[in-house]
Amino acid sequence: MRDENCLFCKIIAGEIPSSVVFENEKVFAFKDINPQAPVHIIIVPKDHIACADEINSVNSTSVAACFEAVPEIAKKMGLDNGYRVINNCGADGGQTVMHLHFHLIGGEKLSEKIV
Numbered sequence: 001m002r003d004e005n006c007l008f009c010k011i012i013a014g015e016i017p018s019s020v021v022f023e024n025e026k027v028f029a030f031k032d033i034n035p036q037a038p039v040h041i042i043i044v045p046k047d048h049i050a051c052a053d054e055i056n057s058v059n060s061t062s063v064a065a066c067f068e069a070v071p072e073i074a075k076k077m078g079l080d081n082g083y084r085v086i087n088n089c090g091a092d093g094g095q096t097v098m099h100l101h102f103h104l105i106g107g108e109k110l111s112e113k114i115v
């Protein structure tokens, strides 16, 4: 399902350009426009789920598909020494785009200050 006003739905549809690194039936992944580390990939389910708080037993297959894609994307991006997967949820979580996404971050030793 798509949300017509959603930035990431438009990116998935190719209506807004992105630097795609992975795509399959359920998952789309692209480079973050404002990277926080040498490698910073946004992994999204193609189905529009607004945030982690909207995950349920019906749509969780899309979420699982995102995580199943992580090892392949990490390998493709050369993250052989580890990485971090982050989700921001809602206002307090710092979420700015209301389409569920996972930040795959690495390419350097990351700060141990947050989790």
Ligand code: AMP
Binding pocket: 007, 016, 018, 030, 031, 032, 033, 034, 035, 042, 087, 088, 094, 095, 096, 097, 098
């Ligand atoms: P969040 O703050 O967790 O909602 O993350 C949203 C992320 O989307 C931020 O890291 C942004 O840099 C990234 N972003 C916003 N617009 C674009 C875009 N057009 N292409 C790629 N990444 C984007």
Ligand code: ZN
Binding pocket: 002, 003, 006, 007, 008, 009, 010, 047, 048, 049, 098, 099
């Ligand atoms: Zn969306």
